[in-house]
Amino acid sequence: MFKDSFKYYKTKASVPDLSDVIDIYDLNKFDYKVQLFKKSRNIGANNECIGLIPFENWEIYELKEKPDLIYIKTPFTSFGQRYWTIQCLENYTKKPNKLNLDPFNEIPSNESWWEMCQKYKNFQLLKKLRWATLGYHHNWDTKVYTEDFRNEFPSDLGLLSKIVAKAIGYDYFEPQAAIVNFYHLDSTLSGHTDHSEINLEAPLISFSFGQSAIFLLGGKTLEEKPTPLLIHSGDIIIMTKEARLCYHGIPRILKTDNTPWNTNNFSEEKLANCGIFSDHAIFKSQNEELWKPFGQYLNNSRINMNVRQVLPSGQSSL
Numbered sequence: 001m002f003k004d005s006f007k008y009y010k011t012k013a014s015v016p017d018l019s020d021v022i023d024i025y026d027l028n029k030f031d032y033k034v035q036l037f038k039k040s041r042n043i044g045a046n047n048e049c050i051g052l053i054p055f056e057n058w059e060i061y062e063l064k065e066k067p068d069l070i071y072i073k074t075p076f077t078s079f080g081q082r083y084w085t086i087q088c089l090e091n092y093t094k095k096p097n098k099l100n101l102d103p104f105n106e107i108p109s110n111e112s113w114w115e116m117c118q119k120y121k122n123f124q125l126l127k128k129l130r131w132a133t134l135g136y137h138h139n140w141d142t143k144v145y146t147e148d149f150r151n152e153f154p155s156d157l158g159l160l161s162k163i164v165a166k167a168i169g170y171d172y173f174e175p176q177a178a179i180v181n182f183y184h185l186d187s188t189l190s191g192h193t194d195h196s197e198i199n200l201e202a203p204l205i206s207f208s209f210g211q212s213a214i215f216l217l218g219g220k221t222l223e224e225k226p227t228p229l230l231i232h233s234g235d236i237i238i239m240t241k242e243a244r245l246c247y248h249g250i251p252r253i254l255k256t257d258n259t260p261w262n263t264n265n266f267s268e269e270k271l272a273n274c275g276i277f278s279d280h281a282i283f284k285s286q287n288e289e290l291w292k293p294f295g296q297y298l299n300n301s302r303i304n305m306n307v308r309q310v311l312p313s314g315q316s317s318l
């Protein structure tokens with residue numbers, strides 16, 4: 001059943017009917033499937049300085065059929081969307097983080113992927129990047145985390161993830177591994193479960209920027225028919241409890257006219273001196289030209305960061 005749905009949305013031969021795809025921006029139509037998540041808590045953090053709107057304005061939902069899937073409707077400011085996009089493209093792709101490109105040896109040790117793409121206008125290399133791993137590296141072949149491949153987890157993404165976890169009741173979430181996925185308009189991610197983490201009670205928090213995607217959430221086996229959801233730029237999906245071990249995948253990226261990363265441009269000026277923005281040249285100088293290559297990337301791509309706790313609470317290594 002999962003594979004049939006996946007194929008249906010993936011096919012380019014015909015335009016799939018999207019009327020069953022739950023769109024959180026069209027709640028009137030989907031209120032029979034989605035309800036407010038009532039257990040959220042204001043944790044009183046200075047959200048703006050980490051790229052989030054004030055907590056009072058967050059809209060947090062759960063699926064009626066699968067209440068362990070939590071959906072936060074775009075809590076990011078446009079500045080925030082820009083910041084996390086820049087981090088994913090320019091910083092998280094630097095060494096020592098691992099990239100799918102590593103075995104090709106195309107990036108000299110004194111350069112980074114983003115620099116190479118920009119300096120030499122290397123669009124082939126730009127399209128070739130599919131993932132980067134942060135913190136504990138997830139070995140895709142063996143599906144195990146090992147202490148040998150562990151980098152420091154980025155402190156900004158750690159803070160963001162803890163704020164989100166706390167807001168839905170997970171006070172002790174420890175971000176220890178993340179996968180940053182880079183999708184183009186023809187990319188897909190097949191159905192899978194994320195079960196390599198020792199700690200499967202901790203939530204898996206997933207942030208998306210850029211083009212939209214159809215996300216399929218299935219059951220614990222591939223026999224169950226999945227629920228399709230539309231994910232927009234800035235949305236957060238959190239897989240908790242039962243949903244944490246369910247099959248999911250991305251059969252299709254959808255081009256969108258909704259570009260929230262452009263809404264205010266650099267009008268959120270007062271933020272340029274606070275928190276994560278304060279020592280970032282792009283925000284300091286408020287130079288639209290510097291943002292341009294990142295915006296161009298987002299126009300045809302989707303970036304997804306998904307953050308996991310690997311270890312049992314209180315344990316510091318494998």
Ligand SMILES: O=C(O)CCC(=O)C(=O)O
Nearest residue numbers: 179181194206250304306
């Ligand atoms: O891109 C997404 O939204 C999902 C990514 C995912 O499931 C994964 O990396 O395990």
Ligand SMILES: [Fe+2]
Nearest residue numbers: 192193194248
């Ligand atoms: Fe996944």
